[in-house]
Amino acid sequence: MKNPIIQLKSLTKCYGSQKAVNNLNLDIQKGEIFGLLGPNGAGKTTTILMMLGLTDPTSGSAFVCGYNATNNPISVKRKVGYMPDSLGFYDDMTALENLMYIARLNGLTEKEIKIRTAEVMEIVGLSSVMNKKTSAFSRGMKQRLGLADVLIKEPEVIILDEPTLGIDPNGVREFLTLIKRLSKEQELTVLLSSHHLHHVQQVCDRVGIFVKGELLAQGNIDTLSGHLFGKAGHVVSISLVNDIPQPWTLEQELQKLETIKQITINKNTVEFECEQVITPELVRFFVEKDYGILGVYQKDYGLDDIYQKYFEDIN
Amino acid sequence: MMSQSLSKTVKKTRVNSPFSVMVHKEMADHIRSWRFIILIGLIILTFIASMYVSLGNIRSAIGNVNDPDHTFLYLKLLTTTDNSTPPFHVFLSFLAPLLGISLGFDAVNSEQNKGTLTRLMAQPVYRDNLLLAKFVSALMLVAALFLVLVFLMIGGGLVLTGVRMEPQELLRIIGFIVISITYVGFWLSLSIVLSIKFRQAATSALTAIGIWLFFTVFYQIVVNLAIRSLLPDPAFLTQDQILGYNELILNVLRIAPNQLYTDASTTMLMPSVRSLGPMTMEQMAGAIPAPLPFKESLMIVWPQVSGMIGATVTCFALSYYLFMRREIRS
Numbered sequence: 001m002k003n004p005i006i007q008l009k010s011l012t013k014c015y016g017s018q019k020a021v022n023n024l025n026l027d028i029q030k031g032e033i034f035g036l037l038g039p040n041g042a043g044k045t046t047t048i049l050m051m052l053g054l055t056d057p058t059s060g061s062a063f064v065c066g067y068n069a070t071n072n073p074i075s076v077k078r079k080v081g082y083m084p085d086s087l088g089f090y091d092d093m094t095a096l097e098n099l100m101y102i103a104r105l106n107g108l109t110e111k112e113i114k115i116r117t118a119e120v121m122e123i124v125g126l127s128s129v130m131n132k133k134t135s136a137f138s139r140g141m142k143q144r145l146g147l148a149d150v151l152i153k154e155p156e157v158i159i160l161d162e163p164t165l166g167i168d169p170n171g172v173r174e175f176l177t178l179i180k181r182l183s184k185e186q187e188l189t190v191l192l193s194s195h196h197l198h199h200v201q202q203v204c205d206r207v208g209i210f211v212k213g214e215l216l217a218q219g220n221i222d223t224l225s226g227h228l229f230g231k232a233g234h235v236v237s238i239s240l241v242n243d244i245p246q247p248w249t250l251e252q253e254l255q256k257l258e259t260i261k262q263i264t265i266n267k268n269t270v271e272f273e274c275e276q277v278i279t280p281e282l283v284r285f286f287v288e289k290d291y292g293i294l295g296v297y298q299k300d301y302g303l304d305d306i307y308q309k310y311f312e313d314i315n
Numbered sequence: 316m317m318s319q320s321l322s323k324t325v326k327k328t329r330v331n332s333p334f335s336v337m338v339h340k341e342m343a344d345h346i347r348s349w350r351f352i353i354l355i356g357l358i359i360l361t362f363i364a365s366m367y368v369s370l371g372n373i374r375s376a377i378g379n380v381n382d383p384d385h386t387f388l389y390l391k392l393l394t395t396t397d398n399s400t401p402p403f404h405v406f407l408s409f410l411a412p413l414l415g416i417s418l419g420f421d422a423v424n425s426e427q428n429k430g431t432l433t434r435l436m437a438q439p440v441y442r443d444n445l446l447l448a449k450f451v452s453a454l455m456l457v458a459a460l461f462l463v464l465v466f467l468m469i470g471g472g473l474v475l476t477g478v479r480m481e482p483q484e485l486l487r488i489i490g491f492i493v494i495s496i497t498y499v500g501f502w503l504s505l506s507i508v509l510s511i512k513f514r515q516a517a518t519s520a521l522t523a524i525g526i527w528l529f530f531t532v533f534y535q536i537v538v539n540l541a542i543r544s545l546l547p548d549p550a551f552l553t554q555d556q557i558l559g560y561n562e563l564i565l566n567v568l569r570i571a572p573n574q575l576y577t578d579a580s581t582t583m584l585m586p587s588v589r590s591l592g593p594m595t596m597e598q599m600a601g602a603i604p605a606p607l608p609f610k611e612s613l614m615i616v617w618p619q620v621s622g623m624i625g626a627t628v629t630c631f632a633l634s635y636y637l638f639m640r641r642e643i644r645s
Contacts, residue, residue, distance in 0.1 A: 045644070049642065049643070049644065052437060054433070054436055054437070054642065054643045054644070055642035055643070055644070056640060074439045074440075074441065075439075077437060077438060077439040077440075078439040080437075081437075082433075082437035084430065084433040084434060084437070086430045086433075087430055087434065088429040088430020088431040088432075088433075088434065089429075089431065089434075090344075090429075090431060091429070092344075092347065101336070101340055102434070102438060104331060104333075104336040105333045105336055105337070105435075105438040105439070105440055106438060106439060107330050107331075107333070107439075108330070109330050146434075149434065153438075
């Protein structure tokens with residue numbers, strides 16, 4: 001078993017009587033892209049702040065890169081790049097000056113700074129505007145500059161808090177592709193918080209669903225859907241040219257297939273619920289019996305459904 | 316990546332500590348800001364006005380043989396007035412709080428509101444470095460400003476009059492500058508505390524100005540009111556008792572930092588001031604009205620100076636307490 005790079009042990013944070021984060025246990029391995037998914041006010045930001053030592057946990061501990069974030073925040077911050085959800089820059093300075101300031105604070109020498117800033121600006125695609133004041137920057141550009149800020153210190157872990165907030169769909173796609181590429185190229189561990197399931201689905205290896213301060217489930221998307229909908233099984237619906245007569249003589253024959261648990265007939269569509277994927281067999285069966293098939297639809301469970309399911313349970 | 320490994324192999328040469336990087340940046344920010352330019356303008360105007368008045372009256376002040384301080388030309392330059400405008404050190408007792416407050420009232424809350432504080436605190440820097448950088452950078456600028464003004468005055472005086480300067484005078488003037496810088500430091504640290512406490516810059520500025528007004532205007536009134544209603548009628552007291560009460564009143568008034576500053580700067584600039592409290596006839600008997608040596612004046616103002624430093628340190632400790640364990644969130 002490898003040592004996890006981020007390790008949260010029964011982390012709890014209370015604001016007065018309200019529990020923002022409740023007994024959170026989480027391990028994230030090196031090189032992973034982990035998505036922390038949850039609605040607003042679920043305690044995602046609070047968890048991230050505790051990982052960086054920017055707020056103290058009420059109980060429990062957070063270890064990042066082997067350091068305790070509460071007692072030794074400086075060592076953690078040396079290895080971790082954090083991009084907050086509401087990014088702010090010094091408006092009277094240019095993008096390059098903003099970036100150089102952060103680089104200097106990280107103890108880079110002037111020579112390194114020159115090379116690194118040019119490199120990083122190139123990576124995030126801001127080279128052409130780096131001498132403009134940040135007050136003129138759009139939200140998407142600020143987000144990129146924020147990423148440059150994170151990359152300048154050559155971190156081992158990147159923590160992004162709501163990185164896709166307020167950028168247009170095109171920008172989101174580019175941004176996420178960039179993160180994915182960087183993670184692969186430089187073996188970065190990425191922790192990404194969001195309430196946007198689709199964004200998370202696009203890039204994350206593993207997802208944790210976080211609601212009201214509690215981590216309800218974690219794992220990759222297949223595991224999560226299997227976990228949730230395992231009992232329901234796979235659903236295949238086949239629509240035919242003609243309506244199916246009632247009672248249907250072939251139903252008996254299909255029932256003999258063991259994996260099929262339930263057959264629902266609705267005019268010209270038949271829905272099968274089965275334990276294994278038998279879509280090809282079903283299609284062959286219909287073709288052999290001379291039925292005209294209009295469409296076959298195999299239902300997959302996406303994050304949307306997973307999310308929905310969890311919220312149903314909560315509300 | 317090729318380029319990455321390249322930059323990693325660059326030899327580590329001299330690296331500035333995060334603290335000095337922050338101080339550099341804060342100072343650059345101050346110098347570029349309109350606020351600081353206006354403040355410099357204000358101080359220079361005051362300086363020119365008071366110099367103009369004192370230069371016009373310097374002949375009569377130096378010629379006044381009844382004044383034991385009349386031989387100190389350069390001290391006279393700073394203190395002489397014809398009552399049309401207050402002398403420079405009195406002017407400064409009004410302007411110094413303004414200087415301190417305006418340089419510090421939005422030190423932390425503006426960073427928080429802009430969202431730069433979170434970004435800054437996510438870097439490997441100690442939190443207290445930020446507070447210290449804000450304090451030190453502003454104070455360094457103020458110190459530079461005061462020193463430049465006073466050395467300009469001394470140099471100008473030397474060129475214009477050709478009078479030799481006593482070493483004692485230089486020491487006294489530098490002492491006065493140090494006291495003034497400490498005084499600005501007190502208001503600066505107070506306003507930094509308020510900038511941590513209040514999220515809105517306007518609230519913290521207003522509170523700081525409120526405290527300043529209270530001490531300059533209302534504090535004396537309040538103390539006088541309290542004394543009149545609490546103390547017995549002086550007609551029924553012996554002289555010793557009256558002296559004791561006077562001492563008490565003075566000590567209460569000395570809680571106000573501007574009182575400390577006025578006391579200290581007056582003693583520094585007027586060598587004949589022998590005591591800041593009341594003196595009995597016995598103490599006065601046999602005393603020749605002559606200027607005190609520098610060391611003696613320093614001994615007189617030492618409690619005042621340590622009081623101001625103490626107040627500054629208290630404010631600073633409070634700002635540490637408020638900031639160190641706070642949740643940084645925008």
